[in-house]
Amino acid sequence: MQFELKHITYGLLTLFIVLNYGLILQGIMPKIAARVGRRYGIRWYQPYIDIIKNHAKRSKITHGIMYYLGPVFRLSGGIGLLMFMPVIFGSPYFGNFSFAGDLTLVLYFQFFGVLGMALGAGESGHPHSAIGVSRGLSQVTALELPLTLGVISIAMQYGTLRIADIVAAQQGGIMNWTIFTNPFAGAALMLSFLGSMGRAPFDVVLAPQEIPIGPPTEYHSGFLGILQLNRAIFPVAKLILFMNLLYGGATSWPELFIKTFFIYLWSVFVGVAFPRFRVDQSVRWFLGVPLLFGIIAILLI
Amino acid sequence: MSTPFDNIKTVFRNAEVKPQRQDLYHLSIPKEQLVALVTHLKEVEGYLHLVQLTAVDWIEKNQFQLTYILNNPTKRLDVMVKTFIDRDNPTMDTIHHMWEQAATYQRELREMFGIDFPGSPRVDKPFILEGWDNIPPYRRDFDTKKYAEETYFPRPGRETNDPKEYMKKKLYPDEI
Amino acid sequence: MSKSDLEKRTVMSPDGEPIEINPLQDYFCDAHPKVHEPVLPIFEKFLNWARSESLWVLGFGTGCGAIEMRPLMTPRFDAYRFGIQWRPTPRQSSVFIISGYLSVKTLKRVIRSYEQMQNPKFVIALGSCTINGGMYWDSYNTIKRLDHYLPVDVYIAGCMPRPEAILAGFEKLKELIRQGKGEGANLYAQNFDWYKANQKKIIKDWDMPDYNW
Numbered sequence A: 001m002q003f004e005l006k007h008i009t010y011g012l013l014t015l016f017i018v019l020n021y022g023l024i025l026q027g028i029m030p031k032i033a034a035r036v037g038r039r040y041g042i043r044w045y046q047p048y049i050d051i052i053k054n055h056a057k058r059s060k061i062t063h064g065i066m067y068y069l070g071p072v073f074r075l076s077g078g079i080g081l082l083m084f085m086p087v088i089f090g091s092p093y094f095g096n097f098s099f100a101g102d103l104t105l106v107l108y109f110q111f112f113g114v115l116g117m118a119l120g121a122g123e124s125g126h127p128h129s130a131i132g133v134s135r136g137l138s139q140v141t142a143l144e145l146p147l148t149l150g151v152i153s154i155a156m157q158y159g160t161l162r163i164a165d166i167v168a169a170q171q172g173g174i175m176n177w178t179i180f181t182n183p184f185a186g187a188a189l190m191l192s193f194l195g196s197m198g199r200a201p202f203d204v205v206l207a208p209q210e211i212p213i214g215p216p217t218e219y220h221s222g223f224l225g226i227l228q229l230n231r232a233i234f235p236v237a238k239l240i241l242f243m244n245l246l247y248g249g250a251t252s253w254p255e256l257f258i259k260t261f262f263i264y265l266w267s268v269f270v271g272v273a274f275p276r277f278r279v280d281q282s283v284r285w286f287l288g289v290p291l292l293f294g295i296i297a298i299l300l301i
Numbered sequence B: 001m002s003t004p005f006d007n008i009k010t011v012f013r014n015a016e017v018k019p020q021r022q023d024l025y026h027l028s029i030p031k032e033q034l035v036a037l038v039t040h041l042k043e044v045e046g047y048l049h050l051v052q053l054t055a056v057d058w059i060e061k062n063q064f065q066l067t068y069i070l071n072n073p074t075k076r077l078d079v080m081v082k083t084f085i086d087r088d089n090p091t092m093d094t095i096h097h098m099w100e101q102a103a104t105y106q107r108e109l110r111e112m113f114g115i116d117f118p119g120s121p122r123v124d125k126p127f128i129l130e131g132w133d134n135i136p137p138y139r140r141d142f143d144t145k146k147y148a149e150e151t152y153f154p155r156p157g158r159e160t161n162d163p164k165e166y167m168k169k170k171l172y173p174d175e176i
Numbered sequence C: 001m002s003k004s005d006l007e008k009r010t011v012m013s014p015d016g017e018p019i020e021i022n023p024l025q026d027y028f029c030d031a032h033p034k035v036h037e038p039v040l041p042i043f044e045k046f047l048n049w050a051r052s053e054s055l056w057v058l059g060f061g062t063g064c065g066a067i068e069m070r071p072l073m074t075p076r077f078d079a080y081r082f083g084i085q086w087r088p089t090p091r092q093s094s095v096f097i098i099s100g101y102l103s104v105k106t107l108k109r110v111i112r113s114y115e116q117m118q119n120p121k122f123v124i125a126l127g128s129c130t131i132n133g134g135m136y137w138d139s140y141n142t143i144k145r146l147d148h149y150l151p152v153d154v155y156i157a158g159c160m161p162r163p164e165a166i167l168a169g170f171e172k173l174k175e176l177i178r179q180g181k182g183e184g185a186n187l188y189a190q191n192f193d194w195y196k197a198n199q200k201k202i203i204k205d206w207d208m209p210d211y212n213w
């Protein structure tokens, strides 16, 4: 693949669209959750204001180099995940930088952000940040297992590690989607997806009010603004990944918006219906049914 | 009249029993025998629960009164064990070996009344008042109003009413 | 960590060399707060709007008043629709609600938390206790006037103010911020010595650095 200026421009354009879409989703989804609780909820543009405000803080302090790198790692994890995936199938422009082995790379990026946070939080000198990071890491590790099994199963099914090929194989009707042709892998993926979105019942590691020792405790001002940007991009990137793997990808932006919206809604639905798990409970849960689905999916292929 | 404490009188002759309610009795005992009595109540009579340990400042008699409230969960009986200690030399034997939470009560009494409990864990650590340098604030010779006004920057213009006079004026304006 | 761990002392390193440590200096920074001037007026106006619409409250309940802040999150009052959210850490929050009486012991923690918040920061004081002592006017252990220790932006009177009153207080605060009057942090930096003197007068065992960021 050769680089052209065009690629970079369209890459930035993708980033811009995804960022705005992510921010709006971030405003709408809590609103849906609030409506379930009969509240008005936040305004849909609240995430924009929050980001502006955080960047408008006048003072910031630092705890060293790794402290700076934490948010940067996290953001680059999100952007990397997005850039190496074909966002719009069949479009020569919004395929971005996807290449032959991108599925493995994408799996790796899933983990990248949390590791970055671990480094940064360790540097921040907060006495309890190690607890928070280790909780987050253990939960992510547990949900990676069914996720990876499901992904491997899909890769075996289509005989490729290239996301664009996987999407191509699913074209031509709903019944060609992986969720129907390989339902066990689909189930394993969708269940681990719940955990990776960081919503209830798996949001103890992020929950700010419950445990004030989560990784981002020490981050403030601009640092927190960067984290928030990532919090808008990363979920959308993940949504696009799942859409590509299970739901036949998207051939246009509107199709992408609709599909990802409903995938996101699935995690919101589960979130408003179930109370929180503790970390040990959620680890055990991921190693139960989702793992079973993942193993069955591998065996059946 | 027979009380549940009649047999106690045979062991502790100095104890005075006074019924207050059907389920509440007062026991007074000299300071030296208090720990023995409380131990007896807990181990033999089944008063397993320490409800409260508190003090009263009898400045006129130059004494502190210590009150131990115990509860017997099977018989549904409360007993208040009272003893008096000298106000000039306020020390008392600790009972934290029977109830661990007594150490906290004793720490509080040490801070608020200046009653010492030698041997009680962490009794000298500040409890609520960090770095207090006046006489203990629950003693009655401590003037809390004067202290507050001198220390805490009172806001000028605040009006304070005597509750008794104020309510009299409000409720019975004709009688004045 | 006990208090003796904070004292200046000499310890032996593993190689048998004596080293001097002073934890208060080594772990914390003692630099005074800086005044951060507002930038260009037009720009600042926009930023002030953003600040006023995104009030992040530090979840720190000090007195009885904390109980009236909880209903604000419930469907009945739902403060989220005004851009008010609760944050767990002083670093990220911009509004500090002093909810009621402050004992001297709590004041010490309040000051530390306040100083860790980042520059445009606002203080709302609830209840008559923070105004003039309220019903604890003759107490030996609660402060009377909060504005002697921290710059207060909005006082909400009442004992206890109802959630509606608190919402009204938030609206007032938003107005002040939009007018560019929410400069409490700079005020604190300018009059730092006066505030510190007042704080030290009543906190008698001062065992922390003068400024904790």
Ligand code: SF4
Binding pocket: C063, C064, C065, C099, C100, C101, C126, C127, C128, C129, C130, C134, C135, C136, C158, C159, C160
């Ligand atoms: S003003 Fe009233 S409700 Fe508020 S802290 Fe004081 S006594 Fe409590």
